[in-house]
Amino acid sequence: MKNTADITVLGAGSYGTALAISLASNGHRTLLWGHEPEHIANLKKDKCNNEFLPGIALPDLLIPEADLATALAASNNVLVVVPSHVFGLVLSQAKPLLRDDARIIWATKGLEPETGRLLQEVARDILGEHYPLAVLSGPTFAKELAAGLPTAISIAGTDVSFTKDLVELLHSPKRLRVYENDDFTGLQLGGAVKNVIAISAGMSDGIGFGANARTALITRGLVELTRLGEAIGAQGATFMGMAGLGDLVLTCTDNQSRNRRFGLALGQGLDVDTAQQEIGQVVEGYRNTKEVYTLAKRLGVEMPITEQVYKVLYQGGTPHEAAKALLGRDQKSETSDS
Ligand SMILES: NC(=O)C1=CN([C@@H]2O[C@H](COP(=O)(O)OP(=O)(O)OC[C@H]3O[C@@H](n4cnc5c(N)ncnc54)[C@H](OP(=O)(O)O)[C@@H]3O)[C@@H](O)[C@H]2O)C=CC1
Numbered sequence: 001m002k003n004t005a006d007i008t009v010l011g012a013g014s015y016g017t018a019l020a021i022s023l024a025s026n027g028h029r030t031l032l033w034g035h036e037p038e039h040i041a042n043l044k045k046d047k048c049n050n051e052f053l054p055g056i057a058l059p060d061l062l063i064p065e066a067d068l069a070t071a072l073a074a075s076n077n078v079l080v081v082v083p084s085h086v087f088g089l090v091l092s093q094a095k096p097l098l099r100d101d102a103r104i105i106w107a108t109k110g111l112e113p114e115t116g117r118l119l120q121e122v123a124r125d126i127l128g129e130h131y132p133l134a135v136l137s138g139p140t141f142a143k144e145l146a147a148g149l150p151t152a153i154s155i156a157g158t159d160v161s162f163t164k165d166l167v168e169l170l171h172s173p174k175r176l177r178v179y180e181n182d183d184f185t186g187l188q189l190g191g192a193v194k195n196v197i198a199i200s201a202g203m204s205d206g207i208g209f210g211a212n213a214r215t216a217l218i219t220r221g222l223v224e225l226t227r228l229g230e231a232i233g234a235q236g237a238t239f240m241g242m243a244g245l246g247d248l249v250l251t252c253t254d255n256q257s258r259n260r261r262f263g264l265a266l267g268q269g270l271d272v273d274t275a276q277q278e279i280g281q282v283v284e285g286y287r288n289t290k291e292v293y294t295l296a297k298r299l300g301v302e303m304p305i306t307e308q309v310y311k312v313l314y315q316g317g318t319p320h321e322a323a324k325a326l327l328g329r330d331q332k333s334e335t336s337d338s
């Protein structure tokens with residue numbers, strides 16, 4: 001079947017729109033599908049996603065589309081950018097409409113709710129073995145990407161020709177540097193765990209702790225992420241790259257991060273529900289914390305920061321109690337396994 005678009009993006013929130021803007025700015029005809037017809041009508045009318053990215057014009061090559069069948073018929077390249085809790089649902093809706101030559105990539109950061117499965121397992125479970133899969137992960141705030149500010153990101157997948165084509169589509173010598181990576185598992189896990197650590201960094205700053213505490217959380221958060229990653233077969237070195245250290249530094253230190261802002265609100269004394277309402281957009285780390293915590297417990301991997309965030313979010317603990325518990329841990333060697 002012939003492509004009438006170079007790529008179709010599923011999910012018209014902040015990051016789906018930002019990636020679609022970036023792709024269209026590279027000269028690629030890009031369909032952007034969203035599940036709310038009224039929202040898509042507004043994108044067409046305003047030539048701007050006023051709800052999620054106000055003030056940033058949509059390029060002419062970005063075509064908003066409300067019909068999923070039309071969106072999926074237009075291109076064999078499908079980029080999924082919906083929150084992790086609806087990732088499986090959207091793939092299930094897409095499945096009967098996918099072209100036989102479809103290739104699926106996602107920029108969603110998270111694990112499957114309840115099961116804690118990586119999204120590659122969810123995709124394989126729903127779609128079977130036929131379609132090439134890939135993931136995009138790394139430090140990228142939607143607003144900066146959409147504004148054309150310099151950004152670097154990593155990509156990994158099951159099929160080298162697919163990932164190379166994606167690099168060609170996404171890469172821009174002026175704005176976006178895309179690194180190929182062969183650690184599909186590691187890139188997915190990094191994007192989920194950094195959300196949890198960003199909440200902890202936000203809580204620490206919300207309490208009023210300083211740069212020392214924040215940096216310690218980033219550094220020990222990286223250790224936790226690496227430990228869990230190696231336990232599920234990822235490569236430790238991946239976490240020194242964009243999808244590990246890169247995304248941890250970005251989301252733990254800058255208030256554009258919704259996970260960090262959620263943590264800040266908790267540290268300042270807000271309850272979980274009020275803090276979430278204040279953010280008003282997806283806070284992946286809220287669910288991810290439960291999934292990462294459960295996965296770590298199942299595998300017997302020690303993740304003390306994740307455990308404390310879990311206690312605050314799900315067991316009525318307070319950020320002050322979490323800080324006390326982390327500081328009060330037994331003395332240990334920095335490089336020991338646990
Ligand atoms: N924003 C960012 O800077 C970055 C985000 N990401 C990741 O991208 C993913 C999406 O996040 P982001 O775009 O920021 O989130 P937003 O909250 O900005 O947008 C989420 C979008 O998903 C839509 N949506 C919700 N449910 C469904 C559904 N069932 N079917 C189709 N669409 C649905 C929402 O629609 P509605 O408004 O109608 O609910 C909304 O348009 C997350 O996993 C996030 O971690 C990754 C890197 C950067």
Ligand SMILES: O=C(CO)COP(=O)(O)O
Pocket residue numbers: 109138139140141195198247250251256257258259260282283284
């Ligand atoms: O993943 C992101 C940046 O890489 C976005 O972070 P938040 O979801 O915390 O806003």
